[in-house]
Amino acid sequence: MDYFLQNFPQQLVNGLELGSLYALVALGYTLIYGILEMLNFAHGDVYMVGAFLAAGVAGFLVHNEVAAVPAGLAVALMMLVAIGGAGLLGVGIERVAYRPLRNANRLAPLITAIGVSLFLESAVQVWISPAPVLVPTNALVPQTVFHVSNVVTPLTGVILFVLAVALMVALDAFVFRTRFGSAMRATAQDREAATFMGIDVDRVILVTFFLASALAGMGGVLFGLRYASVDFFMGYLLGIKAFTAAVIGGIGNIRGAMVGGLLLGVLESLVGGFISSQFQDTFVFLALITVLLIRPQGLFGQPLTDRA
Amino acid sequence: MAQPRILVLIAMAGIGLAACGGGSTNGAAANKPDKVQIAAEGPFTGDQASIGAGALKAITLAVNDFNKAGGVNGTQVQLVIWDDQHSPQVAQTLQAAGIADPTVLGIVGPMNSGVVLGSVTGLQGATPPLPFVSESASNTKVTDSGWSVAHRVNARDDAQGPADAKFMIDQGAKKVYVMDAKSDYSTALADQTEAYLKAHNIPTMRDQAKATQTDFSTTIQKIKSFAADWVYFADEGPEAAPFVSQMKQQGLTIGQNINFLGTDGEEDASIITKSQGAYDGAYATNITADPAGVSGSAAAAYVTAYKAAYGPDSLSSAGPFYGSAYEAAQTLLQAIKNSPVKNGKISRADVISHLASDTFTTIFGSVKFDAKGDVTGGGIYVYKATGSNMVVVKQVSG
Numbered sequence: 138m139d140y141f142l143q144n145f146p147q148q149l150v151n152g153l154e155l156g157s158l159y160a161l162v163a164l165g166y167t168l169i170y171g172i173l174e175m176l177n178f179a180h181g182d183v184y185m186v187g188a189f190l191a192a193g194v195a196g197f198l199v200h201n202e203v204a205a206v207p208a209g210l211a212v213a214l215m216m217l218v219a220i221g222g223a224g225l226l227g228v229g230i231e232r233v234a235y236r237p238l239r240n241a242n243r244l245a246p247l248i249t250a251i252g253v254s255l256f257l258e259s260a261v262q263v264w265i266s267p268a269p270v271l272v273p274t275n276a277l278v279p280q281t282v283f284h285v286s287n288v289v290t291p292l293t294g295v296i297l298f299v300l301a302v303a304l305m306v307a308l309d310a311f312v313f314r315t316r317f318g319s320a321m322r323a324t325a326q327d328r329e330a331a332t333f334m335g336i337d338v339d340r341v342i343l344v345t346f347f348l349a350s351a352l353a354g355m356g357g358v359l360f361g362l363r364y365a366s367v368d369f370f371m372g373y374l375l376g377i378k379a380f381t382a383a384v385i386g387g388i389g390n391i392r393g394a395m396v397g398g399l400l401l402g403v404l405e406s407l408v409g410g411f412i413s414s415q416f417q418d419t420f421v422f423l424a425l426i427t428v429l430l431i432r433p434q435g436l437f438g439q440p441l442t443d444r445a
Numbered sequence: 446m447a448q449p450r451i452l453v454l455i456a457m458a459g460i461g462l463a464a465c466g467g468g469s470t471n472g473a474a475a476n477k478p479d480k481v482q483i484a485a486e487g488p489f490t491g492d493q494a495s496i497g498a499g500a501l502k503a504i505t506l507a508v509n510d511f512n513k514a515g516g517v518n519g520t521q522v523q524l525v526i527w528d529d530q531h532s533p534q535v536a537q538t539l540q541a542a543g544i545a546d547p548t549v550l551g552i553v554g555p556m557n558s559g560v561v562l563g564s565v566t567g568l569q570g571a572t573p574p575l576p577f578v579s580e581s582a583s584n585t586k587v588t589d590s591g592w593s594v595a596h597r598v599n600a601r602d603d604a605q606g607p608a609d610a611k612f613m614i615d616q617g618a619k620k621v622y623v624m625d626a627k628s629d630y631s632t633a634l635a636d637q638t639e640a641y642l643k644a645h646n647i648p649t650m651r652d653q654a655k656a657t658q659t660d661f662s663t664t665i666q667k668i669k670s671f672a673a674d675w676v677y678f679a680d681e682g683p684e685a686a687p688f689v690s691q692m693k694q695q696g697l698t699i700g701q702n703i704n705f706l707g708t709d710g711e712e713d714a715s716i717i718t719k720s721q722g723a724y725d726g727a728y729a730t731n732i733t734a735d736p737a738g739v740s741g742s743a744a745a746a747y748v749t750a751y752k753a754a755y756g757p758d759s760l761s762s763a764g765p766f767y768g769s770a771y772e773a774a775q776t777l778l779q780a781i782k783n784s785p786v787k788n789g790k791i792s793r794a795d796v797i798s799h800l801a802s803d804t805f806t807t808i809f810g811s812v813k814f815d816a817k818g819d820v821t822g823g824g825i826y827v828y829k830a831t832g833s834n835m836v837v838v839k840q841v842s843g
Contacts, residue, residue, distance in 0.1 A: 140670065143670065144667075144670050147662075147666045148663060148666055151660075151662035151666065154662070155660055155662075262490060262491070263490075267489075267490040267491060267494040267498070268492075268494045268495045268498070268683070268762075269492075269495075269683055269686070269719065271686075271718060271719045271721070273721065274721065275721040275722070280694070282694060282695070289695050289696050290695075291694040291695075293694075360659075364659045364660065364687050364690075364691070365686075365687065365719075365720075365721060366659060366686055366687050368492060368657065368683075370491070370492055370657055371657070371659070374657070405663075406662070406663050409663035409664070410663050410666060410667060414652050414653050414654070414655075414663065414664060415627075417655075417663075418655070
């Protein structure tokens with residue numbers, strides 16, 4: 138019991154950091170599912186591309202001794218490029234791989250999604266690097282480490298958590314408080330009816346893809362800052378876990394994806410800390426199966442469509 | 446210990462057989478084979494490219510050097526590249542092409558023990574069997590299972606595990622956190638090390654990393670809680686950099702309040718860069734020698750040639766096996782060259798018997814395989830991450 142009490146706070150913090158990353162990526166799955174009822178399996182790889190873009194910017198700045206630019210500015214630049222790049226990639230994927238299939242059999246876009254996923258992984262592997270690439274965080278962000286009683290976390294971990302939560306709140310406000318958000322929810326509820334109401338559905342879908350992919354890109358940046366290393370395969374398992382988080386929370390439900398992500402991160406951390414590292418992933422997917430058996434619609438019940 | 450004597454007898458029998466079967470090796474030298482191919486197999490791309498990419502460059506260089514020196518009686522050796530991505534399934538598919546082509550005479554690789562164990566029955570079952578010389582597969586089963594196709598130039602787990610454990614004990618280890626990376630190679634090695642530590646009354650705690658794991662915060666908290674003074678991580682390499690970076694971030698600084706011993710894949714200077722210096726002061730043992738770290742003019746000449754071929758900075762990304770890969774290629778090529786040519790063809794069966802009987806000249810001196818396919822006198826080397834290099838601090842003979 139002593140062991141548990143001593144270690145619990147640290148493992149909880151570890152889990153929340155990891156979970157906020159899952160949540161950020163899970164939001165993308167849920168947004169796109171909410172609008173199109175399709176699973177964008179390339180989403181994890183969009184996150185990977187975002188991470189590589191940020192690593193590229195960081196590497197460029199440090200390599201050219203432009204690191205004299207203030208740390209905040211360098212990080213902001215990384216985020217800008219990654220968000221923009223990932224967002225545009227998402228939009229491009231929608232145009233090329235999903236839009237032509239919008240009225241096709243439901244399986245068709247699922248298969249092109251897997252195709253896009255494999256393409257992105259292979260492209261980065263062949264053209265960029267088959268080995269992990271360093272993000273030179275030492276030169277970009279202060280290596281401050283916070284100690285609160287016996288809990289330790291680096292500055293980059295705090296940045297990861299705070300920014301992720303801030304983005305989730307902002308997204309929530311965007312979807313539920315703005316005109317465009319209403320248009321998104323209307324499209325999610327009934328695409329045809331939304332068209333009759335004068336909503337430009339194609340534009341809504343494009344913006345949704347941009348937002349979802351930009352969030353994934355941001356996740357990639359935050360990951361790179363926290364863990365200082367990116368590789369072409371990093372989106373695979375994370376994508377599956379974020380998808381799991383989205384399903385646990387109730388796919389299509391934005392707040393569900395956030396809570397699902399955080400829960401999953403904490404669960405993984407606690408299982409690793411107190412049961413066994415070997416069983417981390419086993420428990421993650423056991424949680425998925427349990428939720429699907431007991432509450433198939435996910436923890437947060439109704440999908441986006443019924444909430445509008 | 447009656448075993449060595451038996452080995453000698455078997456080895457002598459092998460030489461006898463080869464002498465009978467081969468006939469006059471010198472006489473065959475005038476005979477030019479039509480086509481000679483060897484394969485390089487390993488994880489050349491993917492998450493373990495850090496160990497594979499440098500090895501492939503080394504093998505390519507070895508084949509080029511061999512061809513420049515005249516090849517096999519004037520025939521240039523062609524290198525085919527099998528990128529198995531450390532998957533036995535991929536390996537089997539690639540090997541099937543080689544098994545079907547009698548001019549593919551041998552494999553340099555596979556590099557991963559798991560790949561060897563998952564594909565060796567196909568190589569052994571082929572007619573004639575397709576021999577391989579691995580530069581890095583260290584699981585004991587690779588050569589202990591009686592396969593005539595199996596050879597390796599590196600030392601074995603049962604030499605490395607105890608050597609690693611003994612090194613930590615000699616350095617004053619009190620409590621060791623033993624980790625592996627869930628692979629045939631790393632789990633077996635960590636078992637050996639842990640068993641030795643336990644037998645010497647050193648408390649251990651066992652944990653596992655996952656392939657391509659990047660978040661180690663949970664594990665690090667457990668290390669702190671266990672109050673380990675040494676972390677032992679048997680790994681192919683890619684997980685080490687994020688692991689040690691996060692150790693530092695969470696207050697465990699190598700050389701100050703924690704010591705770190707890695708294995709082959711972690712004898713890699715690029716980890717120092719990738720961990721942004723957090724790896725400085727860590728130790729790693731390697732089952733093969735680093736040509737840049739041993740004395741000997743052949744090894745030094747090879748290092749110069751490698752840099753000339755791949756650039757002055759190429760050693761930092763050459764990985765731990767760029768020496769043993771060249772060495773393994775040298776043994777296989779010489780065995781092929783020593784084999785008789787009949788009607789423009791060399792038989793794989795002859796290559797196998799020459800691998801068993803001959804003594805080879807390599808960048809690390811002369812090499813001979815014992816009856817099981819292990820090299821005699823393979824050493825374990827201890828390296829320390831110092832500045833931007835891995836520097837040999839100790840050699841433990843095998």
